[in-house]
Amino acid sequence: MSKRSKAEGAVDGENGENGAAPEAKKGKKGKEPEAPILYEDPPDKLTSKDGRDANMKITSWNVDGLRAWVKKKGLDWVREEAPDVLCLQETKCAEKALPADITSMPEYPHKYWAGSEEKEGYSGVAILCKTEPIKVTYGIGKEEHDKEGRVITAEFPAFFLVTAYVPNASRGLVRLDYRKTWDVDFRAYLSGLDAQKPLVLCGDLNVAHQEIDLKNPKGNKKNAGFTPEERQGFTELLEAGFVDSFRELYPEQGFAYTFWTYMMNARSKNVGWRLDYFVLSKALLPGLCDSKIRNTAMGSDHCPITLHLAV
Amino acid sequence: MSKRSKAEGAVDGENGENGAAPEAKKGKKGKEPEAPILYEDPPDKLTSKDGRDANMKITSWNVDGLRAWVKKKGLDWVREEAPDVLCLQETKCAEKALPADITSMPEYPHKYWAGSEEKEGYSGVAILCKTEPIKVTYGIGKEEHDKEGRVITAEFPAFFLVTAYVPNASRGLVRLDYRKTWDVDFRAYLSGLDAQKPLVLCGDLNVAHQEIDLKNPKGNKKNAGFTPEERQGFTELLEAGFVDSFRELYPEQGFAYTFWTYMMNARSKNVGWRLDYFVLSKALLPGLCDSKIRNTAMGSDHCPITLHLAV
């Protein structure tokens, strides 16, 4: 996903419902908007359940246009966070047009880029690493899905790292059918990897899984990112042997979002969606230390997320 | 015109020649660029040859996008200049999308807008008046020319005021043939008006008439805005009984330009073109007080020009 046409779809009546989005309309009817219910990312936990120290830090960020994000000082935040691996989605930039600020970044000598083959400036993902992966591959091995620069897989000694920018079902759900096909094929791809070695999947999965994962669940059941089909796709992914790391650690935590539409001041009101995830093979669960939502980092309509792992 | 692909066309070798554009390349070859030869607009003369006081002040400005120009405070300059009539070209804005800043301007209760019927955000001209014209018409009465919102004619008691945004011959002169047709038909339109009542034509005529009217004449003979065909079109307009008011008053004044490409810092080096004019019926010449180039006004790649007339 990344963004929605009308934030919270139903909010503006596009889909008729509005039950669960009171914040978004208050004020127009004379009432003062309530204080937004914010989420404060707790201090990082750097030890796993089985007592090991975190030794792998991965950050994922849908930057919504790498060039604009660089201008907005996104890289300053990255330097501060200093992950071992940085995964980016929606770079919207051909490799030859990348700003020198990022191509020359010495902290990450190993950089891998994928972009849309058809439309310039559309989609695109990247992985930047401090240490060189054993192997890097692009796409999911299916021609029909691999022309939009949506997946890079980096193999490390202990796990595969897959970063993905999952196709948006779009306004009017015009691409929902395609998305369903994608979900099936992508799951098969991940299961194939998982059979070899455990994996970490991160990125913009373009779905809020449960009602707790977005501010206005009632109003968005017919909108891209929260249709039953997309939610079911995510459920089936988990059933294939994977875990939503944030929800695993914080099963009851609401108001924890990673995306807010630029429209209607959604971010200041925390009218958001949790669309970005670290999904882990169950085998990696003992090493899970923390899964963070860095919701104070600005520069995109998504915020970054960070995983701490002991491998 | 409005802008050219590569400032001074030949400057970058697109057309091979470079004889007359030394300023533009200096520095790349190690030489320091010479000081630009600037033009300072002299104080306004508010009396006509026949001793009458100026009582009509008209300003014309190619704003290169009305909305951006408004944001860049173009209207502040207009309020300061306070002409009786304001003519704008390249508004690039549908009437319904006009900023309130200008639609609500009380100084000009009478406002007339024309825009392209085909492409939204393309071309477009306007006339804003303190006093109501007798009659206002749009286009030049020829279907083939009247779909791009390029001409408005306002009839005042003593004269017609025609504002025009003449079609650019474009890169590679792909629209030069059309321009030649336009020049013929537009001249016929103006002659028809002139037979009824004298006229003032103002706007972006998209041609630099003589070598003195642009910085780099030698290098631009094959570029839009300075082809022999376009220059001849302007010559034939004058031969039909009209006068270039600025050149009439300042026959030897060079370096007096109204357009500078945004590229290559052309404006700071005064590498420009005189593309904007007040052209008068000869009958109005006795009342001509001054014809000004307001080259300090910013907000567009053209500067405004102002006419003082006694009518």
Added chain:
DNA sequence: CTTTGGAAG
């Protein structure tokens, strides 16, 4: 280089 509308989110 800068503006604009259009596609996409």
Added chain:
DNA sequence: CTTCGAAAG
């Protein structure tokens, strides 16, 4: 609302 590339200048 904001990104981007395209067309136009």
